[in-house]
Structure formats: C-alpha cells, structure tokens
Amino acid sequence: MxxxxxxxxxxxxxxxxxxxxxxxxxxxxxxxxxxxxxxxxxxxxxxxxxxxxxxxxxxxxRPHLATEAAITAERKEAPPLDHEGREAALAEAIQVRLAPAMQNGNLTVEEISQLAARVAVEVLVDEV
CATH class of the missing domain: 1.10.1660.10 (Multidrug-efflux Transporter Regulator; Chain: A; Domain 2)
Known part of the structure; x- marks a missing residue:
C-alpha cells in the first residue's frame, strides 16, 4: 500500500x-x-x-511517534547493519525519539518506557 x-x-x-x-x-x-x-x-x-x-x-x-514512523520507513530501505552499526543505530534512535518526548513533558513514565523498549526491539531485531 x-x-x-x-x-x-x-x-x-x-x-x-x-x-x-x-x-x-x-x-x-x-x-x-x-x-x-x-x-x-x-x-x-x-x-x-x-x-x-x-x-x-x-x-x-506526539511528535516523537511521527519521527519514529519516518525513521522506521527509512531503515527498511537501508542495508543490513553489523554489530557496531546496530549499537550506533540504537543510540541514535534513542536520542532522536526519546529526547523530544522528554522535552515535551506530555508523556507518562509508562509511555516513555514503552517507547524505549520499542526503539530497542526495532533497532536490534530489525535485521533478524
């Protein structure tokens, strides 16, 4: 689609x-x-x-979710990552996705935890 x-x-x-x-x-x-x-x-x-x-x-x-969707779409077109690439991608994803969420202050701790977990799973399991 x-x-x-x-x-x-x-x-x-x-x-x-x-x-x-x-x-x-x-x-x-x-x-x-x-x-x-x-x-x-x-x-x-x-x-x-x-x-x-x-x-x-x-x-x-929820601008962090809009950014998250764009990053996910971009990552689907990217070549597979090695171990160091995955670590760098995870660090970048956390910085890009969690920083705006934390600055806005409009998310609960539960929502931030869920987002961090999703970021880690997406980045680290994306190539499996």
Missing part, C-alpha cells in the same frame, strides 16, 4: 491503539480527549477515523 492510500485509509480504535503504542485503556482515554480527531463514523463495532487525521494529531501531540 502506498503512502497516499495509507493516509486515506480508515483506522479503527485497535489500529489507533497500535499506532500510538499504548494499552487499550490509555488509548481510550486519549481518543476521548476533546483535541482528538472527530471520528468519520461510529459503527456497531466502534468508531472509525481517517488515518490522515490521526497522523496529523500524532504530528502535533
């Missing part, structure tokens, strides 16, 4: 939860906030949002 199709695609609550990397309970809290995008529809199975609206909200309210 190309990037334009992904931006037009609908996202249900589960996809939003996965994209944010949060527990169901924490995602439900965020999705209930007044600044969260208005759903396109409320269906019998739940609410549905436009992916572009969710990505814009992430860009404004």
């Amino acid at each position: 190309d990037q334009d199709s992904e931006q037009r695609a609908p996202m249900g609550a589960f996809e939003v939860q996965q994209r944010l990397g949060l527990s169901k309970k924490r995602a439900d809290i965020l999705m209930s906030r007044p600044d969260f995008p208005t759903p396109l529809a409320s269906l019998s199975r739940g609410r549905v949002w436009a992916a572009a609206d969710i990505e814009e909200w992430i860009r404004v309210h």
Whole structure:
C-alpha cells in the first residue's frame, strides 16, 4: 500500500491503539480527549477515523511517534547493519525519539518506557 492510500485509509480504535503504542485503556482515554480527531463514523463495532487525521494529531501531540514512523520507513530501505552499526543505530534512535518526548513533558513514565523498549526491539531485531 502506498503512502497516499495509507493516509486515506480508515483506522479503527485497535489500529489507533497500535499506532500510538499504548494499552487499550490509555488509548481510550486519549481518543476521548476533546483535541482528538472527530471520528468519520461510529459503527456497531466502534468508531472509525481517517488515518490522515490521526497522523496529523500524532504530528502535533506526539511528535516523537511521527519521527519514529519516518525513521522506521527509512531503515527498511537501508542495508543490513553489523554489530557496531546496530549499537550506533540504537543510540541514535534513542536520542532522536526519546529526547523530544522528554522535552515535551506530555508523556507518562509508562509511555516513555514503552517507547524505549520499542526503539530497542526495532533497532536490534530489525535485521533478524
């Protein structure tokens, strides 16, 4: 699926939860906030949002996740890393992704821990 199709695609609550990397309970809290995008529809199975609206909200309210998506896409096109390359990539990923999150001060300790764990897993297991 190309990037334009992904931006037009609908996202249900589960996809939003996965994209944010949060527990169901924490995602439900965020999705209930007044600044969260208005759903396109409320269906019998739940609410549905436009992916572009969710990505814009992430860009404004969780910029580290927007950066994370860009880095992940870039890394998929990169050649495999050796051990030293993995260590350097992990250090860079932590610096790039966690520094803005820490500066914003709008993340819980749990969210920062989850992000750090995801960064480590993505960088160190990406080549397996």
